[in-house]
Amino acid sequence: KQEVTQIPAALSVPEGENLVLNCSFTDSAIYNLQWFRQDPGKGLTSLLLIQSSQREQTSGRLNASLDKSSGRSTLYIAASQPGDSATYLCAVSSYGNKLVFGAGTILRVKS
Amino acid sequence: DVKVTQSSRYLVKRTGEKVFLECVQDMDHENMFWYRQDPGLGLRLIYFSYDVKMKEKGDIPEGYSVSREKKERFSLILESASTNQTSMYLCASSFRSGNTIYFGEGSWLTVV
Numbered sequence: 001k002q003e004v005t006q007i008p009a010a011l012s013v014p015e016g017e018n019l020v021l022n023c024s025f026t027d028s029a030i031y032n033l034q035w036f037r038q039d040p041g042k043g044l045t046s047l048l049l050i051q052s053s054q055r056e057q058t059s060g061r062l063n064a065s066l067d068k069s070s071g072r073s074t075l076y077i078a079a080s081q082p083g084d085s086a087t088y089l090c091a092v093s094s095y096g097n098k099l100v101f102g103a104g105t106i107l108r109v110k111s
Numbered sequence: 112d113v114k115v116t117q118s119s120r121y122l123v124k125r126t127g128e129k130v131f132l133e134c135v136q137d138m139d140h141e142n143m144f145w146y147r148q149d150p151g152l153g154l155r156l157i158y159f160s161y162d163v164k165m166k167e168k169g170d171i172p173e174g175y176s177v178s179r180e181k182k183e184r185f186s187l188i189l190e191s192a193s194t195n196q197t198s199m200y201l202c203a204s205s206f207r208s209g210n211t212i213y214f215g216e217g218s219w220l221t222v223v
Contacts, residue, residue, distance in 0.1 A: 031209050043115075043201055043214040051209065089154075091212075098169065099144075099212060101154040 002027045006102035013080055014110050021075040021105045023090035028068050035064050035075050036089045080109045113138045115215040117202050123221045130189040132218050134202030143185035144203040160185055192222045
């Protein structure tokens with residue numbers, strides 16, 4: 001059974017710092033991996049989707065990498081801003097587009 | 112932009128009531144999903160549908176049923192609500208398997 005782990009559980013950084021969020025999964029037979037952002041009391045917003053054949057994806061200040069063989073992904077956020085404060089979730093997709101989620105990393109960027 | 116709309120943001124229902132949670136997507140997506148999110152347990156898949164009138168059980172289907180009569184609409188039904196079904200319910204959709212999944216804003220259900 002697929003299990004997804006995210007480290008750290010919470011992170012607090014000063015504005016402007018570059019940071020890395022980590023995600024690991026136990027079964028490397030995945031179709032893709034997605035990173036989401038969730039603001040308090042809201043739904044999830046998709047940030048980046050990496051197909052299993054890809055190594056990384058970039059969107060603005062965000063860069064996500066995937067190492068399928070080792071079961072790891074990282075989300076790199078450059079020049080963090082207070083508006084980046086949220087919970088970040090990674091999820092892996094196996095059969096049928098079913099996602100298995102990690103517990104998330106709560107990020108706080110202090111101004 | 113893809114829009115996934117959950118009709119009710121906040122509901123309070125009594126134990127034993129039948130509850131309908133409605134979800135509509137406007138981008139002709141094939142796949143639709145219902146998740147619930149609870150503190151400490153994360154997001155768990157209840158049911159998903161990959162076509163009209165088709166459905167598959169997720170990880171926690173007990174106490175729930177679903178209906179998909181039209182491609183754009185996916186309903187979650189609690190036949191007899193119980194207090195342990197108090198949760199945030201999230202609907203999601205994707206064009207096909209392997210594509211980006213889009214979520215609605217969530218429905219907060221309290222069963223008293």
